[in-house]
Structures are given as C-alpha cells and as structure tokens.
Amino acid sequence: xxxxxxxxxxxxxxxxxxxxxxxxxxxxxxxxxxxxxxxxxxxxxxxxxxxxxxxxxxxxxxxxxxxxxxxxxxxxxxxxxxxxxxxxxxxxxxxxxxxxxxxxxxxxxxxxxxxxxxxxxxxxxxxxxxxxxxxxxxxxxxxxxxxxxxxxxxxxxxxxxxxxxxxxxxxxxxxxxxxxxxxxxxxxxxxxxxxxxxxxxxxxxxxxxxxxxxxxxxxxxxxxxxxxxxxxxxxxxxxxxxxxxxxxxxxxxxxxxxxxxxxxxxxxxxxxxxxxxxxxxxxxxxxxxxxxxxxxxxxxxxxxxxxxxxxxxxxxxxxxxxxxxxxxxxxxxxxxxxxx
Amino acid sequence: xxxxxxxxxxxxxxxxxxxxxxxxxxxxxxxxxxxxxxxxxxxxxxxxxxxxxxxxxxxxxxxxxxxxxxxxxxxxxxxxxxxxxxxxxxxxxxxxxxxxxxxxxxxxxxxxxxxxxxxxxxxxxxxxxxxxxxxxxxxxxxxxxxxxxxxxxxxxxxxxxxxxxxxxxxxxxxxxxxxxxxxxxxxxxxxxxxxxxxxxxxxxxxxxxxxxxxxxxxxxxxxxxxxxxxxxxxxxxxxxxxxxxxxxxxxxxxxxxxxxxxxxxxxxxxxxxxxxxxxxxxxxxxxxxxxxxxxxxxxxxxxxxxxxxxxxxxxxxxxxxxxxxxxxxxxxxxxxxxxxxxxxxxxxxxxxxxxxxxxxxxxxxxxxxxxxxxxxxxxxxxxxxxxxxxxxxxxxxxxxxxxxxxxxxxxxxxxxxxxxxxxxxxxxxxxxxxxxxxxxxxxxxxxxxxxxxxxxxxxxxxxxxxxxxxxxxxxxxxxxxxxxxxxxxxxxxxxxxxxxxxxxxxxxxxxxxxxxxxxxxxxxxxxxxxxxxxxxxxxxx
Numbered sequence: 001x002x003x004x005x006x007x008x009x010x011x012x013x014x015x016x017x018x019x020x021x022x023x024x025x026x027x028x029x030x031x032x033x034x035x036x037x038x039x040x041x042x043x044x045x046x047x048x049x050x051x052x053x054x055x056x057x058x059x060x061x062x063x064x065x066x067x068x069x070x071x072x073x074x075x076x077x078x079x080x081x082x083x084x085x086x087x088x089x090x091x092x093x094x095x096x097x098x099x100x101x102x103x104x105x106x107x108x109x110x111x112x113x114x115x116x117x118x119x120x121x122x123x124x125x126x127x128x129x130x131x132x133x134x135x136x137x138x139x140x141x142x143x144x145x146x147x148x149x150x151x152x153x154x155x156x157x158x159x160x161x162x163x164x165x166x167x168x169x170x171x172x173x174x175x176x177x178x179x180x181x182x183x184x185x186x187x188x189x190x191x192x193x194x195x196x197x198x199x200x201x202x203x204x205x206x207x208x209x210x211x212x213x214x215x216x217x218x219x220x221x222x223x224x225x226x227x228x229x230x231x232x233x234x235x236x237x238x239x240x241x242x243x244x245x246x247x248x249x250x251x252x253x254x255x256x257x258x259x260x261x262x263x264x265x266x267x268x269x270x271x272x273x274x275x276x277x278x279x280x281x282x283x284x285x286x287x288x289x290x291x292x293x294x295x296x297x298x299x300x301x302x303x304x305x306x307x308x309x310x311x312x313x314x315x316x317x318x319x320x321x322x323x324x325x326x327x328x329x330x331x332x333x334x335x336x337x338x339x340x
Numbered sequence: 341x342x343x344x345x346x347x348x349x350x351x352x353x354x355x356x357x358x359x360x361x362x363x364x365x366x367x368x369x370x371x372x373x374x375x376x377x378x379x380x381x382x383x384x385x386x387x388x389x390x391x392x393x394x395x396x397x398x399x400x401x402x403x404x405x406x407x408x409x410x411x412x413x414x415x416x417x418x419x420x421x422x423x424x425x426x427x428x429x430x431x432x433x434x435x436x437x438x439x440x441x442x443x444x445x446x447x448x449x450x451x452x453x454x455x456x457x458x459x460x461x462x463x464x465x466x467x468x469x470x471x472x473x474x475x476x477x478x479x480x481x482x483x484x485x486x487x488x489x490x491x492x493x494x495x496x497x498x499x500x501x502x503x504x505x506x507x508x509x510x511x512x513x514x515x516x517x518x519x520x521x522x523x524x525x526x527x528x529x530x531x532x533x534x535x536x537x538x539x540x541x542x543x544x545x546x547x548x549x550x551x552x553x554x555x556x557x558x559x560x561x562x563x564x565x566x567x568x569x570x571x572x573x574x575x576x577x578x579x580x581x582x583x584x585x586x587x588x589x590x591x592x593x594x595x596x597x598x599x600x601x602x603x604x605x606x607x608x609x610x611x612x613x614x615x616x617x618x619x620x621x622x623x624x625x626x627x628x629x630x631x632x633x634x635x636x637x638x639x640x641x642x643x644x645x646x647x648x649x650x651x652x653x654x655x656x657x658x659x660x661x662x663x664x665x666x667x668x669x670x671x672x673x674x675x676x677x678x679x680x681x682x683x684x685x686x687x688x689x690x691x692x693x694x695x696x697x698x699x700x701x702x703x704x705x706x707x708x709x710x711x712x713x714x715x716x717x718x719x720x721x722x723x724x725x726x727x728x729x730x731x732x733x734x735x736x737x738x739x740x741x742x743x744x745x746x747x748x749x750x751x752x753x754x755x756x757x758x759x760x761x762x763x764x765x766x767x768x769x770x771x772x773x774x775x776x777x778x779x780x781x782x783x784x785x786x787x788x789x790x791x792x793x794x795x796x797x798x799x800x801x802x803x804x805x806x807x808x809x810x811x812x813x814x815x816x817x818x819x820x821x822x823x824x825x826x827x828x829x830x831x832x833x834x835x836x837x838x839x840x841x842x843x844x845x846x847x848x849x850x851x852x853x854x855x856x857x858x859x860x861x862x863x864x865x866x867x868x869x870x871x872x873x874x875x876x877x878x879x880x881x
Contacts, residue, residue, distance in 0.1 A: 030720075228407050229385050231378050232776070249789040263790065271793040278815070323382040325390075 001185055002161040002177040004152075006045055009159075012176055013038050013085060020083035020119060023057060025050060038085070045086075049129035053091040053241035053315060054084060055098065058114040062263045065110050065248075069257050077110060083119040088129070089141035090315040092122055093308050094241025096147045100304040101244065110262075119167060122151040126196045132316025132329060134203045140313040142196045147306075153192050160189060206297075209332035210310060213298040220286075221340035226331065227286025229324045230268070236318035236327065237266040242296070242311055245272070267292050293331050341539060342865045343506025344526065347514070348738070349745025351551070352536060354525030355489060355737040356656045356724065361387055363523040365485040367478075369398035369420065369509070370495020370871075374405055375776045377493070377529045377655070384408070394485065396478050398423065399495065400771070401801075401843055402836040411478045414838055415468040417769050418758035418872045421501055424508040425755065426464030427479040428515055429456045436483035438517025445742070446514050448750035455752035467755060483516050487523035494531060494773070498870040502862040504753035514748050520739040530655040532780075533645075537653030540709070540725070541702070546576035550706035550725075566705055579866035580606065581859070588615035598625040598675065599642070603632040604781035605846060607857035607868045608824045625678060630783050631849060641672040648674035649695045651717065653725075657735070659712050660722035758872040759860035762840065766822065766874035768806075770842045770856060778847035786847070798848035799832040802877070806840065807833040810879060817880040822873050825855030828880060842877065846870075 004012070013022055022038035025047040033047040035054055066075045087095075099115050102108035124143035125133075135141030144151055149168035152159035161177055163169040212218045237243040247265040252258040265272060268289065273282040282288045300311035312328050319327025334340065341351035348354070360366075360383035374381035381404075387393035388408050397409035400417050415423050431437050432453060442449050461472030468475075482488055490513055496505045510526050518524040530536045542548045552559045555574050564572050578586060584606060586592035595616070606612045616622060616635050624633040625640040633639050645652075647668040653659045668674070673681075676698060680690035692698050696714045703710050711727040711734075723734040738744065762769055777795035779785045786792060800818060812818055818831045820842070829844060829851040837843050846853050858873040 029718075229389060231374055231382060231385075231404070233378065247790055247793075265790060269790070269794055271790070274793075323378075324385050 001180045001189065002163075002172055003155070003158045003180040004161055004172070004177050005158050007157075008176040009045065009085075010040050010043055012174065013043065014040060015174065016083055016171065020081045022083045022085060023054070024085040035084070035086075047086070049088065049133070049315065049317070049320075051317070051321075052239060053094055053317065054087055055094060055241055055244065057082065057084060057118065058095060058098065058111055059244055059246065059264070062261060063110070064259045064261050067257075067259045071256065075109070077113040078117060079113070081117050081119075082114070083121065085121045086123045087120055088315070089122055089124060089144045090133075090135045090138075090313045091241050092120060092144050092147055093135075093138075093140035093306065093313040094315070095120070096306045097242050097304050097308070097311065097313070098244050100306060101301070104301070104303060119149045119171070120147070122148040124151055124153050124193075124196065126154045126192065126199070128200045130316070130320070132319040132327070133200055133314065134206060134316060134329065135314035136197055136200045137203045137206045138309045138312055138314035140308045142200055143193055145307065153189070153196075155192070160192065162189075203329065203332075205332045205336045206312075206314075206328070207309070209335040210297050212335050213294060218335045219338055219340060220290075222331075222334045223286040223290040225340040226326050226334065227284055227289050230285050230289055230326055231324060232268050232270075232285060232288075233323065234266040234268055235321050235323065237268060237292075238264070239317040239321050241313050241315055241317075267295075289326070289331075293328070296328065297332070341528075341544075343503040344510060344528070345551070346503075346749070347507055347510035347751055348519075348526075348743045348748055350738055350743075351539075352657050352738070353527045353529070353655055354519065354739060355523065355527055356658075357383065359523040359737065360384055360489065363387060363393055363487045363489045364391075365394045365396065365482060365488040366491055367396045367398070367482050367488060368405060368491045370497075370505075371491055371493035371529055372399070372401075372403040372405070372495075372773060373491060373493075373529065375403065376531070376774055380491070380529060380655075381405070394481060396482060398478075400838055400841055401773075411474065411481070413470050413474060413478060415470050417771055417841065418499055418501070418869075419468040419755065420496060420499070420505045421508050421753050422459060422464050422467040422755035423470065423475070424505075424512050425456055425459035425753075426461055426468070426470075426475050427482065428452070428512055429459045429464070430461060430476055430479040431483045431512075431515060432456060434480065434483075436480065437515045441517030441519075442515065445520075446748045446750060448752075452511060452515075452750040452752045455754065459755075482512075482518075486518075487521075488516070488518045489524055490518070490526045491529060492527070493529045495871060497528075497862075497865070497867055499867075499872065500759050500860050500862050500869045501753070501756050502867045502869075503864040504756070507751040508753050510748075511750050511752065514750065519748070520737070520741070522737060525737060525739075528655075531774075533654060534652040536655055536657060537651065537659070540653055540706075545579055545582075548705070549702060550708045552706075563705065566701070581861050581866045581868055584612055584615045584859075587619050590618060593619060594621040594623075595619050596623040596625070597632055597636075599627075601626075601630040601632045601781040601783055603630070603635065604849065604852060604854065606859075607854050607870055608859040609852055609855040610825055611859060612854075625675065626783065627672070628783050628787070630781065640678050641668075641670065642678065643668035643672050643674045647672070648676075650674070650676070651695075651699065654722075657724045658722040659709070659717065659725065661714065661717040759869050760823075760858050760872060760874045762874050766876050768840055768842050768875050768877055770820065770822070770844070770853075770873050770875045771871050772844060772846050772853050772857065774847070775845050778845065780847065782847045782849070795847075798829050798844055798851040798853075800829045800851075800877075801832050801834050801837045801843040803837050803839045803841070804833050804835060807831065810877065812877075812879045818877055819880050820856060820875050820877050822856035822858070822875045824858070827851045827853060827855055831879075842875065 023035050024038050025044050026036040026042040027044040064076050102111040122144045148164040151162040161172050163172055245265045246262045249261045274280045296312040297310050319329040345351035394410045395408050397405050397412045400414045406412050461475050465472045490509050513519050513526045560572050622636045623638045624636040625642050627642050627644045646665045649664050651659050683690050708726040711729045711732045712723045727734045777791045812831050814833045816831050819828050844853050858869050861868045
C-alpha cells in the first residue's frame with residue numbers, strides 16, 4: 001500500500017491529464033459541487049455525495065450511435081481515454097452492475113467503448129454522506145471490494161492508497177505516492193474500513209421489504225397510494241446509478257442521410273410499455289412504480305448485481321430528490337409498515 | 341392582472357412558492373396544478389399527505405388533484421362569479437368574516453354586502469349546479485382556516501368575465517382576512533417561465549416597465565428624458581385581441597410577433613388567418629419555424645434560453661439570472677441583439693453593450709426593480725420584487741401592513757353568463773387546456789421524441805354517458821363543429837369530464853381546436869373566452 005498527501009492530488013491529476021480527460025469533483029460559482037472536467041482552480045476534495053452518479057459518462061443522456069452517409073453505416077464509438085476521480089463506492093457498484101447488464105446477453109459495444117477506456121479512482125467514504133446513505137445494507141459500500149483501479153481512504157492529511165489493477169499500480173508509482181508497508185499498516189487499513197462500515201447504519205426495512213416482496217406479501221395498497229402521488233417526473237430514474245433504460249430515435253438529416261440517437265428513458269412513463277395496439281400492461285402509475293421498485297428489489301439478475309444485495313446500490317439519491325418523497329427508503333418502509 | 345391591480349394595486353401572485361409547504365388549506369380553482377405547475381403541485385401534495393392540509397378543488401373536470409381534495413366542486417363552466425359570491429354570502433350570514441381586517445384594511449364593504457344578498461345558496465345552486473350544502477361546507481372550511489391560499493390559473497381568467505372572476509376571488513380573500521400573511525393570499529400561477537417578466541417589462545399596451553402608466557404625464561416625461569426623445573405616445577396601444585381585429589379590418593398594417601404563435605394559440609383560427617394574411621408586413625421572431633412564421637414576410641431566428649444571457653421573472657415575482665451556456669446555431673441571435681440591430685437600421689444608436697446595461701436601465705426607471713442588479717443576482721437564487729433599493733432583501737409576500745394602493749377595495753361583481761351557451765343546435769360546451777407532455781402550440785415539445793411518444797395525438801375527452809348516447813367509442817374519430825369551424829379528432833371516453841362537456845388541448849395542429857373557440861373577450865383585460873364555446877359533435881362515418 002501507499003500514501004499520498006491530499007495537497008498533492010491536484011498535481012497528480014494535472015500529470016494524468018496529459019493521458020486522460022479527467023472528471024472530478026469541482027466547486028461551482030454558487031457553492032454547488034458537481035463532477036466536471038478537471039481544472040486546478042475549481043477542483044475540490046471537500047465534497048460529499050454529488051447529485052449525479054456518473055452514469056452519463058458511460059451512457060450519455062443523448063448520443064449518436066451510428067450515422068448513415070451516402071448509404072454507408074458508420075458506428076460512432078467512444079475512443080477517448082477518461083479518468084474518473086473521486087467516485088463513491090455505491091456509484092462504482094452502479095457502474096459494475098450496468099456493465100454486467102450491458103454485456104451479459106448481448107454486447108452493447110457503445111457502453112463497452114466507454115467502460116474499457118475509463119480509469120476509476122474511488123474515494124471511499126469514512127462516514128455517511130448524508131442521512132439517506134444505506135450502502136452497508138445493500139452491500140455496495142462504504143468502500144469498494146473490486147472493480148476499481150485505485151481506491152483512496154481518508155487518513156486526515158493523507159490518503160491511504162489501494163491499487164486495484166495494473167494501471168492503478170502504474171499510475172500510483174510516481175514520486176507523490178510513498179510506500180506504506182510498515183508492520184501495522186494492514187491493521188490500520190482494516191481498522192479504517194471497519195470504522196467506516198460501522199458508521200453507516202443498516203436499514204432493516206430494506207431487507208425486510210425484499211422478503212415481503214419475495215413472499216408476495218406486500219400489499220398492493222402501497223403501490224396504489226404511492227402511485228396516486230407520483231407526478232411521473234422521472235427524477236428518481238435520472239439520479240439512479242442503475243437505471244439504464246434508453247430509447248432509440250432515427251433522425252434523417254437529408255433524404256438519404258441520417259443518424260440513430262439513443263437517449264435516456266424511464267419505465268415510469270406510460271409510453272414506455274404501451275403496445276402498438278394501444279394496450280398498456282403497466283396501465284397506471286401505481287403499476288409502473290411497482291415495476292420499477294420490484295426490478296431493483298426483487299426481479300434483478302443474479303449475475304448483474306455482482307456481489308451486492310440487489311439492483312439498488314443504496315446511494316439514497318431517490319430519497320434525496322423525489323419531490324413527493326417516494327424514494328427507496330420511503331417505499332421499503334411503506335411496504336414493511338403495511339400502513340396502506 | 342387587471343383584476344388584482346384594481347383591488348390591491350398590484351397584479352401578481354401575492355405570496356411565494358415555498359409558503360405552499362406551510363399552508364393549511366388550498367382553494368384551487370381553474371388550475372390543473374400538478375400537471376401544469378408541478379413545483380407548486382408537489383408542495384401541495386406534501387402538505388396534504390404529510391401535514392394534513394386540506395384541499396378545496398373547484399374544477400368542472402377531474403385532474404390529478406381531485407384524489408387529494410376534501411371537497412371537489414364541479415360547477416357549470418363560466419359560473420365562477422356566482423359561485424364565489426355564494427361563498428361570501430354564506431361567510432357573511434354565518435358571521436365568519438374577518439371584521440377587523442375588513443374595517444381597518446378595506447373599503448367598499450357595504451356595496452359588496454348589498455350585492456351578495458342576491459346570491460343566497462339556493463340561487464347559486466341554480467346557476468352553478470353546486471348543491472347548497474356542498475357550497476356551505478366549502479365556504480365555511482375556507483373562512484375558518486387561517487393559513488388558506490387561493491390558487492388560480494387560466495380556468496379563471498380565460499372568460500369574458502375573467503377580470504370579474506379575479507376581483508371576486510380578491511373580495512373573498514379580503515373578506516376573510518386571508519391576505520398579507522405567510523401562506524395566504526391570492527395566487528395566480530403564470531403559465532410560462534417569463535410571462536410575469538414580460539408583463540413587468542411593459543409588454544402590455546397601457547404601461548411602461550413596472551406597470552407605470554403611459555397616460556401619466558410625469559411617467560412619460562421620465563421615459564422621454566431617459567431615452568432622449570420627445571413625444572412618446574400617451575395613448576394605450578392594442579391588446580393581441582385588438583391587434584388581430586384591427587389587422588382583419590385593415591386598420592393595422594404591420595405586425596412584429598416575438599416568441600408567440602397566434603395562428604395556433606388565438607381563438608377563431610380562420611379569423612386569425614384572414615387577419616394575418618391581410619397585413620402588409622408580418623415579421624416573426626422565434627427559435628423555430630412556427631405556424632405563424634410560415635405566413636411571415638421576414639423571419640428573424642432567435643436564440644433559445646441556453647444560448648443567451650438575461651433574466652427570467654417567475655410566477656412568484658422572482659427575478660433570476662440565466663447565463664449563456666452555448667452559442668446560438670446559424671444566424672440566430674439573442675432577442676435583444678436583434679432588436680438593437682433593428683434600432684440601428686432605423687437610425688437609432690443602441691446604448692447597450694450587453695444585457696447588464698439593459699438591466700441597469702431597468703433599475704433606474706423601474707421602482708419595483710431598482711435593487712435587482714446583476715451583481716446581486718449572480719450571488720444568490722434571485723430576488724423577488726418589489727425590491728426598491730440595493731439593500732432591500734426583496735419581498736416574499738405582498739400587502740403585509742397595507743395594500744400597494746393603500747386600502748384594498750371590494751369590487752363587487754354580478755354574475756354574467758358565458759358569451760356562448762349551449763342551445764338546441766350546439767348542445768355541448770367545449771373547454772380547452774394543456775397536458776403534461778406537450779407545451780402550448782408544441783413549437784418546442786413536438787420536436788422531442790419521448791414527449792411525442794407519451795402524447796402523440798390530440799384527444800377529445802367525452803363523458804361515457806354522452807358517448808354511449810352518440811354511439812362513440814374510445815378512439816373513434818369524431819367531428820366537432822362550432823359556429824366558427826370544424827375539426828376532426830379522436831375521442832377519449834372518460835369520466836374526467838362531466839356530462840355535456842368536452843375537453844381537448846390546443847397543442848396539436850392536426851386538430852387545431854382554436855378553429856372552434858370563441859373570440860368574445862373580457863371587456864377590461866381583453867382576454868378571449870378560450871374556456872367556453874358551444875359545439876356539436878358526431879361520430880365520423
């Protein structure tokens with residue numbers, strides 16, 4: 001293992017930026033923090049859970065996937081090399097789950113072109129980022145067990161550095177990274193991880209709700225009630241690290257030429273499941289909400305969830321941002337409480 | 341706007357969006373708040389669900405708010421004045437009005453009382469179709485709840501009695517003292533992101549910025565001095581309704597339309613088309629080629645919101661700074677640049693180097709915007725007018741200790757029926773509105789694939805009992821005819837609409853509903869009666 005001083009991180013990023021385009025936490029004019037292109041002037045290590053989970057780096061909100069010009073088909077594949085610095089463990093798990101999904105039955109080469117060209121530097125959490133974090137319940141944090149190139153653990157003025165891949169080891173071989181292999185290094189490392197893990201309370205309602213759903217003992221009244229107040233804004237899907245549904249549009253630029261675009265989509269919209277006949281198997285907002293949450297908590301694919309609990313990675317953003325308070329925490333609580 | 345200005349002296353939402361979180365009661369009328377003003381709708385939902393706040397909904401049609409309503413009154417369309425006069429009749433006879441507020445803060449109570457005596461619950465039931473017992477419960481609930489907000493939108497204003505409807509709501513709020521305090525007031529929800537700003541900036545025929553009247557000599561002199569000109573016109577100009585009529589009759593020769601699509605949005609499309617074709621010169625400035633622009637002699641491509649600097653003023657009077665994120669495509673330019681280029685070609689040198697210069701002029705000439713500067717706006721999340729100087733924090737709610745005009749004036753209004761009532765030939769009432777997934781005439785939203793998937797075509801809502809009688813089934817094509825035109829449209833059979841009422845939207849050029857609507861207008865605000873016209877309907881063979 002190694003150590004790196006926090007004050008040297010900006011210099012490391014500057015050095016890496018000759019090879020990679022770098023996304024990292026940045027501080028904006030009015031105090032907001034978002035992942036954005038590295039700039040020493042706005043780069044910050046003072047950040048908590050950021051509003052968006054970085055899935056757009058792998059599945060852009062809108063992207064041209066191929067063009068047709070003079071009758072010739074040309075796929076548009078990402079070729080740029082990217083380094084994402086400061087990603088949280090829950091979001092990394094979201095990317096791992098999505099990568100499995102996009103490669104399991106069919107190879108989604110557009111997603112893969114981003115994933116294979118991206119270096120991931122995880123910033124492990126030593127404390128909950130806010131009151132909605134439940135990664136210890138979903139087994140997706142507060143630190144990553146695999147799937148990263150570099151992982152940083154907070155040690156005050158320094159980060160303890162764990163390399164997770166050959167590229168990670170190579171990137172941490174510069175002079176800023178000093179060896180940290182004395183006798184009690186492993187012990188301190190275990191202790192940090194242990195303390196971090198214990199700092200984030202387990203939410204028993206989440207696992208209990210999963211059991212209820214498995215036994216089909218969840219009350220449909222829950223969905224009817226939540227469905228009546230869902231305004232179908234799609235915000236929960238927008239911020240969810242594992243929501244990756246997309247729509248495909250063909251756009252003609254001339255009579256012969258055109259492009260195919262894919263954009264984010266959501267199962268919370270009626271048109272998502274509406275059939276050509278006009279019939280909609282998810283005919284109400286209650287059924288659409290039920291489908292979305294059951295997909296996360298019950299009908300996930302065993303391979304896709306990697307070593308986590310389910311298809312939800314416990315980041316808590318849906319609970320942070322849903323304007324009418326229908327996040328995973330509220331949904332699972334409603335299922336367990338049987339209040340409707 | 342005109343109704344609130346007459347009663348209170350200020351024509352804007354009295355209270356603020358965050359105050360919805362703390363209200364104990366919402367009286368929502370003529371507003372589909374969840375679908376059309378979701379940021380306000382969600383605050384209502386949370387207050388109702390988590391705090392036990394109550395909702396009185398007044399809307400002939402069911403909307404997503406209906407399931408949250410303690411009381412949902414579905415009056416005959418166009419009977420709002422009678423309905424709210426009925427509220428006030430009950431409140432006075434039950435002695436539930438705020439005597440202290442009425443005495444100290446208002447004038448004209450006796451005249452109101454005299455008029456209201458003619459609106460006892462039985463009379464009101466005859467006019468509105470609302471059972472007197474339901475009316476009683478709603479009136480008492482509103483009067484007895486302290487933090488009670490009145491919320492309305494186009495369902496109140498798009499009537500020949502639009503101004504009277506607003507005055508009557510203002511009377512109701514003053515009578516109960518639900519004004520000048522947090523989580524109360526009369527709250528018109530503006531239907532576009534910057535329509536409040538457009539009005540504030542003098543985009544109305546009779547005023548300069550900040551509602552300073554053109555027929556006030558001192559005001560005119562102030563603007564003449566600031567602009568270095570003389571002879572500014574002191575006569576109010578024409579409203580949109582007036583312009584279209586003047587173009588039709590030949591009195592108006594040239595029209596410059598910016599960011600508006602009257603060919604689709606104004607009533608009686610045939611009349612509008614004749615009027616626009618009758619012009620010698622039509623200029624359209626927009627971000628896309630609208631239906632109106634296809635008739636234009638000159639089209640000026642404008643920049644979209646993300647391609648320019650400037651401010652927007654939202655429904656709660658909050659001015660917010662918007663910064664350019666990317667350059668406009670092709671020849672498109674920011675509106676202010678286009679206008680200053682035209683000034684230059686007219687031989688006037690533009691004094692503006694950028695939008696901040698324009699804001700500084702607004703600050704100098706507009707008392708309510710005097711303290712709203714770019715440097716302050718760039719530091720926070722906007723400022724709410726009135727904000728009379730740079731140290732002023734802005735105004736969360738209006739009329740705290742006194743009304744803008746001093747005392748609030750009760751302006752009693754008599755009920756007047758809608759211009760067109762159903763008769764033997766045109767037996768149905770058609771009303772129009774918007775849905776979540778499309779916006780106005782679709783200039784922007786109809787280009788968005790997923791929105792088109794969600795709402796791809798116009799649908800006409802018809803009550804199941806009416807549909808059965810006429811042999812109309814879901815998705816059947818029907819012909820709808822008014823005295824002005826005919827459209828064909830697919831039917832959606834749904835209890836959302838009451839019997840004898842049809843509803844559709846004005847988003848779709850495939851079934852341009854404004855071919856049918858009635859251009860009769862409110863005599864003061866000149867807003868057309870888009871919410872009521874009489875039609876007949878038959879299934880297409």
